[in-house]
Amino acid sequence: MENISPxxxxxxxxxxxxxxxxxxxxxxxxxxxxxxxxxxIEVRHDDRDILEVVRSHLECGNIYELDFGRYKGYERKKxxxxxxxxxxxxxxxxxxxVPFFKRYPLFGKKxxxxxxxxxxxxxxxxKAHLNNEGLKRIVLEVNELRALNKKGI
Amino acid sequence: MENISPxxxxxxxxxxxxxxxxxxxxxxxxxxxxxxxxxxIEVRHDDRDILEVVRSHLECGNIYELDFGRYKGYERKKxxxxxxxxxxxxxxxxxxxVPFFKRYPLFGKKxxxxxxxxxxxxxxxxKAHLNNEGLKRIVLEVNELRALNKKGI
Numbered sequence: 001m002e003n004i005s006p007x008x009x010x011x012x013x014x015x016x017x018x019x020x021x022x023x024x025x026x027x028x029x030x031x032x033x034x035x036x037x038x039x040x041i042e043v044r045h046d047d048r049d050i051l052e053v054v055r056s057h058l059e060c061g062n063i064y065e066l067d068f069g070r071y072k073g074y075e076r077k078k079x080x081x082x083x084x085x086x087x088x089x090x091x092x093x094x095x096x097x098v099p100f101f102k103r104y105p106l107f108g109k110k111x112x113x114x115x116x117x118x119x120x121x122x123x124x125x126x127k128a129h130l131n132n133e134g135l136k137r138i139v140l141e142v143n144e145l146r147a148l149n150k151k152g153i
Numbered sequence: 154m155e156n157i158s159p160x161x162x163x164x165x166x167x168x169x170x171x172x173x174x175x176x177x178x179x180x181x182x183x184x185x186x187x188x189x190x191x192x193x194i195e196v197r198h199d200d201r202d203i204l205e206v207v208r209s210h211l212e213c214g215n216i217y218e219l220d221f222g223r224y225k226g227y228e229r230k231k232x233x234x235x236x237x238x239x240x241x242x243x244x245x246x247x248x249x250x251v252p253f254f255k256r257y258p259l260f261g262k263k264x265x266x267x268x269x270x271x272x273x274x275x276x277x278x279x280k281a282h283l284n285n286e287g288l289k290r291i292v293l294e295v296n297e298l299r300a301l302n303k304k305g306i
Contacts, residue, residue: 002260004164011157011164014203049262050167107155108200 004053010104012050017110019099019117020149021142023086035129035138037121038088042066051085055102060096061087067094094121109148116145157206163257165203169293170194170263173302175241175254180284188282190274191241192250195219197233213249214240247274262301269298274302 004012018040026034039061041051051063064081087097098121106114120141130133155166171193179187192214194204204216219235240250251274259267273294281287 003161003258007158007160008164008167008260011166012168013164015165015168015254025272031228044262050261051262105156105208106204107157109197140197 002049002053004031004050004057006057006100006104008047009054009057010106010152012054013041013101014106014108016043018149019046019110019113021117021120021145023139023142028084031132031135032136035124035135035142037090037117037124037125038086039093040086042084044149045083046080050081051083052087058087058092058096058100060089060092061085063088089111090121090124094125102153113145113148114147120145134139155202155206157203157210157259159210159253162210162271163254163259164205165207166194166254167261167263169196170304172263172275172297172298174270176292176295179199183283183285184288186282186293188273188277189241190243190246190270190277192240192246193237193239193270195235195237198236199233201236204236207238209250211240211245211253213242213245214238228258243274243301245278247278264300266298269294273298 020038022036022038023035024034025032028034041054042048045065048063051090053072055061055063062085064084064086066084085092098118101114102118105111123129123134123138123141126134129138154229158216173191173193174187175187175191177187178185181187184247185196194207198218201216208214208216215238217237217239219237240246249269254267258264276282276294277285279287283289
């Protein structure tokens with residue numbers, strides 16, 4: 001196993017990690033919307049070991065081989081297979097991911113994304129997403145987070 | 154100034170840094186070739202602060218605004234301006250950059266690139282690049298380093 005410290009991980013996540021919120025219409029939910037904060041890191045297949053270490057530090061999440069969608073048939077397209085580490089269980093996000101990156105702080109723009117992300121997680125912990133007024137406040141934060149996460153080329 | 158630790162930096166460099174060697178014909182040199190090990194990190198313009206902190210830790214190198222070549226006229230192309238931190242002075246590489254990342258180790262594939270890079274720097278410190286036989290050994294290492302650094306999509 002690679003020797004990777006928690007501070008190494010926060011530095012790595014500044015470059016490669018993403019804090020985001022899946023938000024969309026879903027009739028299974030009382031207000032008609034699903035809100036799911038998630039954290040992921042995507043790397044090339046040959047750096048999968050890094051993700052295994054991150055998972056062992058964060059004690060949650062799963063690692064997926066990305067051989068579908070835009071990666072399907074990657075050999076023909078000269079693409080490299082990727083792997084993704086992802087946490088979306090709310091308790092894991094709230095009690096493991098968020099505290100980890102508060103203890104081992106991020107920096108740069110990623111720090112701003114993380115602050116917005118924490119706001120959303122806090123609101124959800126207080127059940128704001130279960131009433132219309134709270135859901136509206138969450139949507140505003142989600143839009144701000146999306147703008148921050150938007151990638152330039 | 155951002156609060157970024159040395160271990161944060163090595164984690165960040167695993168994602169965003171590059172150890173490479175500029176190698177090419179140049180008649181100014183006795184054997185007709187120039188060999189120049191270099192280290193760089195390129196980020197979006199709005200994360201320039203990170204590079205300033207890296208420079209202050211490594212105590213060498215320069216930061217460049219990339220508004221030329223493929224970045225020229227980036228606004229029209231919906232590109233985001235980038236900035237690059239770069240060290241190419243041999244003494245800085247040998248006495249500052251290499252010792253830093255030996256003290257605060259890298260991981261994943263970047264660690265392998267760094268090991269090749271160190272081999273080349275060591276050979277150059279012993280003046281191997283000034284004789285034909287040594288230059289050939291360096292070229293073999295440079296090719297291995299390039300193969301490791303080659304980006305997939």
